[in-house]
Amino acid sequence: MPPGPRGGDAIDAAIDDSGAIGFVSVCRGDDPTSRYLTGLDAEFDVVYVRLPGETHLRVPSTVDIPDGDAASIRVDDRPAGQAAAAVLAAQAETGTVLTPQTVPHDAALHLESAGYELSSTTAVQDARATKDAAELDAIEGVQRAAKRAISAAAVILADAHVEDEALVWSDAPLSTERIRRQVNATLAVEGVDSAGATTVTTGTRGGRESAVELVPGEPIVVSVSPRGPTGYRGALARTFVVDADGGWERRAHVACAAARDVALVEADPGADAGFVGSEIRAETAAFGFSMADEVTRDVGGGLGLSAREDPPLDGDAELATGNVLRVRSAITHATHGRVELTDVLVVEDDGPRYLTDAPTTLDPSRWTE
Missing domain, CATH: 3.90.230.10 (Creatinase/methionine aminopeptidase superfamily)
Structure with missing residues (x-):
């Protein structure tokens, strides 16, 4: 059974190449990209934040916290952009954040208002194209x-x-x-x-x-x-x-x-x-x-x-x-x-x-x- 989250190394490489401080994605329920990034077979939305070498997931309080040895999983009921910004703040209060093109508009606005500049990346899409x-x-x-x-x-x-x-x-x-x-x-x-x-x-x-x-x-x-x-x-x-x-x-x-x-x-x-x-x-x-x-x-x-x-x-x-x-x-x-x-x-x-x-x-x- 394919274990845990995937794509972390590819995202880290994209972060390093771009000089960004991290990567943010809002994973929608059982979307395939959500399963790829989080390793979870979830029916709820997950805020995914990748800092170099670290995966952080934020889930709503209405669900049981899933097991995830390869990621830090916490409850956060704030809007997705605010929850992601709180994780990013531990790395830097400003800087460039990579996101997929599908990041929701409201999440993007919250991240920008928190002081982060967004830059689109295809790192996850590209990583999914090659199977381990x-x-x-x-x-x-x-x-x-x-x-x-x-x-x-x-x-x-x-x-x-x-x-x-x-x-x-x-x-x-x-x-x-x-x-x-x-x-x-x-x-x-x-x-x-x-x-x-x-x-x-x-x-x-x-x-x-x-x-x-x-x-x-x-x-x-x-x-x-x-x-x-x-x-x-x-x-x-x-x-x-x-x-x-x-x-x-x-x-x-x-x-x-x-x-x-x-x-x-x-x-x-x-x-x-x-x-x-x-x-x-x-x-x-x-x-x-x-x-x-x-x-x-x-x-x-x-x-x-x-x-x-x-x-x-x-x-x-x-x-x-x-x-x-x-x-x-x-x-x-x-x-x-x-x-x-x-x-x-x-x-x-x-x-x-x-x-x-x-x-x-x-x-x-x-x-x-």
Whole structure:
């Protein structure tokens, strides 16, 4: 379990580089940044103050003071800016204070009226983009659960049979909703939260919000983005076809698989993240699919305590060792439906690797071999 607060070293470096006296953030409830900075799974607001080498948290009197060996935690019911200023005063009565761009306006006013000049920093955002060993272990554990959940869907589809041009499983018509429930049940058994992100879609008939009965020959996309007990997310999507005829969906799947492989070639430390994203799109389109109308724009980006973090795969950031990326290749057609493959990749010193070895096949029976 990833221990305690994070980001302190990165904030200290930013303080030192800028000549500031400290850093202040107002952490809102269970916001991922709050969990990252405080190490707490809290539903209440926390005033976070970092002095060089020291973390100070101020919480309201309406809650029990949480345990926090790595931080000084005290009750303070004053407005956030005033509570932070009181901590800063032990270091200096004036000076520059670093804050994220999201610092509330009223907190900023209180800090400025107390004599502090504010300067925006992306230190926390940048630190979150690179995962340490404990964070990577947490994400990898969620990915294992995601693989088992997708496997549960594959087993159901492999066991289904065709009756009156529909798929039947366990003596009843098989629908997107029945699969979604089984996938979520598997995630629960694995000890992770579906986070409301499990989707099962088929063909061109929807399936995201309602139960759609499944038929042979249509691509069925099962996608999960579960959240583990420490808050870290995973992401996995696979496409299945029962009784495929080898038509459009086969060609689309070959294109998505090739695009998926491109990330293993291009996502090295020092590579341009936007270039990796453009190569994924270009490889997908190389199989004759329209870049404008069929190839997905969302090819992924950073993943951690949030499903979407830095670095995005459509920006100009440089990939670094420790980046964990959601890599997505997908093709959508107005008549045939959608094919998608999504995985989680980690950038390591000797190159990238996917965190699971989940099969990519369209044939669900291959998952049971």
